Amino acid sequence: MQNFYIKSVVWDLTFNLESDITLEIVYGGAAFRICYNARTLAASPYALEQHHELYRILYKDDPDGGFWQAVERLRKPFEELMTQMAPNPPIELTRYLHSYLYPPWFILEAGVAESGRVQPYFKAALSRQEFGRPGEYITNNFLQPYLSPLLNSKLNKYSSRQVQVLAQTPQLVPSRVLVDGTVYFFKPWISGQVHGYHELQSYRKILADTEASPPLLADARICRLYGLIIDNDDDVLQHYPLDNGEEGHSGTRLVGLLLTYIENRGTLKDLAPWSDDCTNEDRLRWSGQIHYSVEYLHNAGVIWGDAKPQNVLIDMEGDAWLIDFGGSYTPGWVDEDKQETVEGDRQGVQRIDAWLTKWSRQPVTRIKRSGEGEGRRQGGSVEGGKEEGL
Missing domain, CATH: 1.10.510 (Transferase(Phosphotransferase); domain 1)
Structure with missing residues (x-):
């Protein structure tokens, strides 16, 4: 079973509860950028409260203080969508290098469902101008x-x-x-x-x-x-x-x-x-x-x-x-x-x-x-x- 590899997690280093949180994840031959926008999540008091809680944990940047558990909570809602979009799960080790260096990049965004919980959405595929070569x-x-x-x-x-x-x-x-x-x-x-x-x-x-x-x-x-x-x-x-x-x-x-x-x-x-x-x-x-x-x-x-x-x-x-x-x-x-x-x-x-x-x-x-x-x-x-x- 292939793992989801977390490449990076980005948040405001100056304390700001309204900070966006962005994850970059590699899975199944594709790369995903997951965006949590505080203004979007404000449509649900519950989703915004969860966002604030997770930001506080990230801001402390303490591996022993629940940091990776917080990252996992941010990733988990997008797991099914990433699995559906990944072009080649699991990665076969017989692939050629170009498919590792140039994976398709997809931008995913956290919205709010009617239940008030996070709803994952596909937003766009990365263009050539945006791709970090x-x-x-x-x-x-x-x-x-x-x-x-x-x-x-x-x-x-x-x-x-x-x-x-x-x-x-x-x-x-x-x-x-x-x-x-x-x-x-x-x-x-x-x-x-x-x-x-x-x-x-x-x-x-x-x-x-x-x-x-x-x-x-x-x-x-x-x-x-x-x-x-x-x-x-x-x-x-x-x-x-x-x-x-x-x-x-x-x-x-x-x-x-x-x-x-x-x-x-x-x-x-x-x-x-x-x-x-x-x-x-x-x-x-x-x-x-x-x-x-x-x-x-x-x-x-x-x-x-x-x-x-x-x-x-x-x-x-x-x-x-x-x-x-x-x-x-x-x-x-x-x-x-x-x-x-x-x-x-x-x-x-x-x-x-x-x-x-x-x-x-x-x-x-x-x-x-x-x-x-x-x-x-x-x-x-x-x-x-x-x-x-x-």
Whole structure:
């Protein structure tokens, strides 16, 4: 039985009992915007009183104070209508990526029935002008300097219509995907995020080194970029009508990245503290592999950036992979004035060693570089060590 996933709940942050309340919900291959308007509900004293009660709970914003119960009470009257309107319940995991990125959007509104209770209504379908398009236009002046070298490289480019979704996160974001017979991890592209541009720059350097002879990074266990997902608006937004015959802006957008997919046991943060999950030999090996991969990154002119245990993934064979090349830093692992530098990476690695030592019966000091002399492994990495790239 598919769940209704609540994407967002919006209300006035300045206390106002007459505030509208808006829910955005994903269900059955469609997205719904549910609008509660206090002026409309004023036609029924009972409905308005319920609205005021639910607003007070939302305003407190306390998960332990009935917040999610209030959200459920707001959603419940629309359940039957959403079930009727959803084009494809339940979601089949064999669908293609474009149907996840561009679901039909429906606007629903709370009216008042003769009984005085809330009556759900269908108001409209979202038009192309209103639809929030994922990704970022490739002509964007901020994106261009980072994306152009990749567009001009041998890197594969795909449409979301070519990408088959095999699995998704609990938030209904596609994660494991299939393209041309190969399984990858799908990472959505978020417009305007500085760390995304930094990440593209890192992947460009890694790609350039990988294509060099001999590549410096051949044996490093690091995240790699294998493809770009680029969509044309006119192709993927065909089911979104234009308002009043007006011409809509269309173009080509970067909507996601394809990273190598790898089965994993969790992050270093998840595993290292627990004796049941690892041994001291494991911790020593992981430290050595981290040192080895970071050194090879630096030799190729790439900065790891946000060095910390959460950004080390442990695969099913017990090997450590570096993930997340978006830059920035995490206090306690890398100092702010050393972020995105070689010095900052080394500081982060030293602090990871110290952290591993705390969980070991022997110091993590002189580390054998266990990656040396080993053959190149197939597989890859994830972003964030959990859902992204899992």
